[in-house]
Amino acid sequence: MLEIRNLHATVEGREILKGIDLVVRPGETHAIMGPNGSGKSTLANVIAGREGYEVTEGEILFDGKNLLEMAPEIRACEGLFLAFQYPVEIPGVANLYFLKAAVNAVRKYRGEPPVDAMDFWELVHERMELVKMDESMLKRSVNEGFSGGEKKRNEVFQMAVLQPRFAVMDETDSGLDIDALRVVADGVNALRGPERGFLVITHYQRLLDYIVPDHVHVLFNGRIVRSGGKELALELEEQGYALYNEEPGRARRAAA
Amino acid sequence: MSNIAPVVQNPFRQRFAAFTADRREPDAIARLRREGLDRFASLGWPTRQQEAWRLADLGALAQIDLQRPADALVDAGTLPTLDLPTHQLTFVNGRFAPGLSRLRELPNQALIASLGQALLTHPERIEPHLERLPGLGQHPFAALNTAFWEDGAFVYLPRATVAETPVHLLFHIAGDDIAVYPRLLLVLEDGAQATVVVEYRGKGRYLNAPVAELQLGAGAVLHYHQIQEESSPAFHLGGVRVRQDRDSQANLHLVSFGGQLARTDLEVLLDGEGASCVLNGLILANDQQMGDYHVRVEHAQPRGSSEQLFKSVLDGKARSVFDGMIHVRPHAQKTDARQTNRNLLLSKQAQANANPRLEILADDVKCGHGSTTGFLNPDALFYLRARGIPAAQARTLLVHAFANDSLNRIQLTPLRERLASSLAARLALGSIEEP
Numbered sequence: 186m187l188e189i190r191n192l193h194a195t196v197e198g199r200e201i202l203k204g205i206d207l208v209v210r211p212g213e214t215h216a217i218m219g220p221n222g223s224g225k226s227t228l229a230n231v232i233a234g235r236e237g238y239e240v241t242e243g244e245i246l247f248d249g250k251n252l253l254e255m256a257p258e259i260r261a262c263e264g265l266f267l268a269f270q271y272p273v274e275i276p277g278v279a280n281l282y283f284l285k286a287a288v289n290a291v292r293k294y295r296g297e298p299p300v301d302a303m304d305f306w307e308l309v310h311e312r313m314e315l316v317k318m319d320e321s322m323l324k325r326s327v328n329e330g331f332s333g334g335e336k337k338r339n340e341v342f343q344m345a346v347l348q349p350r351f352a353v354m355d356e357t358d359s360g361l362d363i364d365a366l367r368v369v370a371d372g373v374n375a376l377r378g379p380e381r382g383f384l385v386i387t388h389y390q391r392l393l394d395y396i397v398p399d400h401v402h403v404l405f406n407g408r409i410v411r412s413g414g415k416e417l418a419l420e421l422e423e424q425g426y427a428l429y430n431e432e433p434g435r436a437r438r439a440a441a
Numbered sequence: 442m443s444n445i446a447p448v449v450q451n452p453f454r455q456r457f458a459a460f461t462a463d464r465r466e467p468d469a470i471a472r473l474r475r476e477g478l479d480r481f482a483s484l485g486w487p488t489r490q491q492e493a494w495r496l497a498d499l500g501a502l503a504q505i506d507l508q509r510p511a512d513a514l515v516d517a518g519t520l521p522t523l524d525l526p527t528h529q530l531t532f533v534n535g536r537f538a539p540g541l542s543r544l545r546e547l548p549n550q551a552l553i554a555s556l557g558q559a560l561l562t563h564p565e566r567i568e569p570h571l572e573r574l575p576g577l578g579q580h581p582f583a584a585l586n587t588a589f590w591e592d593g594a595f596v597y598l599p600r601a602t603v604a605e606t607p608v609h610l611l612f613h614i615a616g617d618d619i620a621v622y623p624r625l626l627l628v629l630e631d632g633a634q635a636t637v638v639v640e641y642r643g644k645g646r647y648l649n650a651p652v653a654e655l656q657l658g659a660g661a662v663l664h665y666h667q668i669q670e671e672s673s674p675a676f677h678l679g680g681v682r683v684r685q686d687r688d689s690q691a692n693l694h695l696v697s698f699g700g701q702l703a704r705t706d707l708e709v710l711l712d713g714e715g716a717s718c719v720l721n722g723l724i725l726a727n728d729q730q731m732g733d734y735h736v737r738v739e740h741a742q743p744r745g746s747s748e749q750l751f752k753s754v755l756d757g758k759a760r761s762v763f764d765g766m767i768h769v770r771p772h773a774q775k776t777d778a779r780q781t782n783r784n785l786l787l788s789k790q791a792q793a794n795a796n797p798r799l800e801i802l803a804d805d806v807k808c809g810h811g812s813t814t815g816f817l818n819p820d821a822l823f824y825l826r827a828r829g830i831p832a833a834q835a836r837t838l839l840v841h842a843f844a845n846d847s848l849n850r851i852q853l854t855p856l857r858e859r860l861a862s863s864l865a866a867r868l869a870l871g872s873i874e875e876p
């Protein structure tokens with residue numbers, strides 16, 4: 186459902202992504218791991234359509250459609266979701282109001298009428314329980330004054346309400362305690378199904394105990410230098426990325 | 442007297458002679474008018490060399506040969522309403538329009554009337570208050586107003602009178618190259634309470650130079666709203682002066698949406714112990730518009746508090762000015778004075794000028810002020826869009842979030858809601874959809 190081909194992207198003239206190839210089929214969950222600054226968030230942002238990233242080569246297809254030609258809101262309406270590594274605080278916009286605006290924007294795009302108030306309320310409550318979020322968060326401004334963990338929970342909550350077909354989770358586990366980690370994983374697992382795809386960016390093998398991936402990729406210096414099954418995460422946990430730091434030939438040999 | 446170019450001074454002198462020739466009013470009022478004219482003559486037409494008018498471009502206004510307005514007819518259906526029972530007084534081109542007004546029953550001894558008419562029937566209630574408040578002494582257009590006002594509103598509530606029904610004062614102007622000088626005199630005696638909505642609006646290229654005088658007795662409570670939605674070629678150069686006695690509370694909401702140049706000078710004198718005021722100002726300006734608040738809060742007595750929140754939202758090449766002075770006299774110990782100015786720029790050509798000033802002569806006071814100016818947060822915009830919300834709607838949402846901080850302080854729900862939709866329409870981004 187998501188096909189990334191030879192993707193090159195620059196930020197302020199500097200090439201960050203140097204030829205990424207990645208295919209996620211419906212029902213699959215892929216994990217991306219890699220050292221700080223290797224380009225994981227850049228990839229997530231390019232997929233979501235953030236400004237400031239220039240794609241110089243390659244393409245991304247979402248269900249066969251050219252994703253890079255779509256505005257960020259169209260991508261979202263097409264069923265794409267990004268759980269932000271750093272969720273933004275928006276003072277003066279209530280969380281619930283924001284969520285309803287988002288739900289209705291997607292519905293409008295699909296030619297559906299605005300959501301029924303009762304249905305929406307029920308959905309919100311059900312999903313709030315799923316991610317164990319407190320009702321008071323709904324009235325507060327989006328992410329304003331939320332703790333790090335609350336912000337991440339709010340991302341999963343939004344995902345659970347919007348029910349995207351494809352979600353990119355950018356370090357949603359960072360800064361979470363063990364209980365919160367389970368909650369986040371439950372949120373993701375509740376959505377998993379034959380129609381949906383996930384791209385989970387993480388630094389910790391731990392998360393992948395809860396969200397068991399079909400494939401694990403190592404992103405290093407703007408390239409996917411190695412791909413494997415879930416056991417690759419364990420190996421990385423033990424060995425770190427030092428291996429990839431040397432000349433590319435060795436990394437390739439390690440991959441073989 | 443300073444040197445004033447006669448070309449500027451003379452037309453007002455000549456017009457004054459014609460204007461006063463056929464007026465029948467008490468001598469005291471005629472004297473005030475002459476003093477107003479003399480004060481204008483000594484202040485002169487403002488120039489950009491004067492600090493207080495440094496950023497105001499009055500060149501286009503100076504070119505206009507401002508005339509006294511003719512009577513005009515206004516279709517009642519075009520006038521804004523509040524969807525509330527109100528005491529309504531409407532003025533067209535500065536003159537009372539009884540057919541567009543509606544007065545309801547009033548508590549005993551209270552009076553809400555045209556100032557001109559009340560001057561004939563109750564001069565003893567007006568003369569002790571008109572033009573008696575300090576402030577605006579350096580404001581040339583306030584001086585012109587004192588010389589040339591034709592009519593306006595008089596709101597008088599005696600001791601301990603609570604007017605439950607809001608007072609709605611509508612000043613409509615229609616015509617080109619005319620000058621109108623509406624006047625409002627509001628007197629709340631000790632313990633009286635009132636809610637007042639003043640609306641300025643019109644059609645054409647004109648000058649509106651209103652003056653409002655608000656007098657609060659001990660323990661009086663006032664909710665005052667001033668909504669400026671003049672026509673886009675119009676000039677609005679107004680003044681509001683407030684005097685507050687002991688333990689009185691003034692909540693003043695000033696909203697500025699219209700006009701090519703719209704400035705209000707607001708002077709509040711906290712003249713009794715424990716008096717408090719909240720000043721809530723919002724400017725929305727687009728294209729070449731300029732919105733300007735010059736505010737002076739004078740703490741004269743101990744234990745007073747003042748809170749100022751002035752915001753502007755600027756698009757196109759619009760400009761705003763916030764010039765805010767907090768003056769605490771030596772005697773005014775335990776004063777709590779705060780001032781906040783926030784400006785949101787929606788375009789790179791927009792410009793906000795902030796000039797916060799503090800003069801604190803007492804030693805035991807709490808005083809704070811801050812000013813920020815910035816663009817819409819691109820990260821917030823992306824966050825909303827990444828959830829499916831279209832860019833235009835996301836912008837509107839963020840601008841509203843910014844402005845709502847001001848509008849939400851307005852307790853009159855129908856007014857607040859009307860202003861919110863007017864804001865959305867003026868932003869030309871389509872009204873924000875209830876999601």
Ligand SMILES: Nc1ncnc2c1ncn2[C@@H]1O[C@H](COP(=O)(O)OP(=O)(O)OP(=O)(O)O)[C@@H](O)[C@H]1O
Pocket residue numbers: 196197201219220221222223224225226227228237270
């Ligand atoms: N907006 C930006 N402006 C300047 N440089 C940027 C920007 N975004 C990313 N970069 C640079 O691109 C490189 C990759 O950053 P990216 O955020 O994609 O890394 P990451 O793999 O997500 O790292 P982390 O694990 O720390 O989150 C870094 O060197 C970063 O400084």
Ligand SMILES: [Mg+2]
Pocket residue numbers: 225226227270355356
């Ligand atoms: Mg990152």
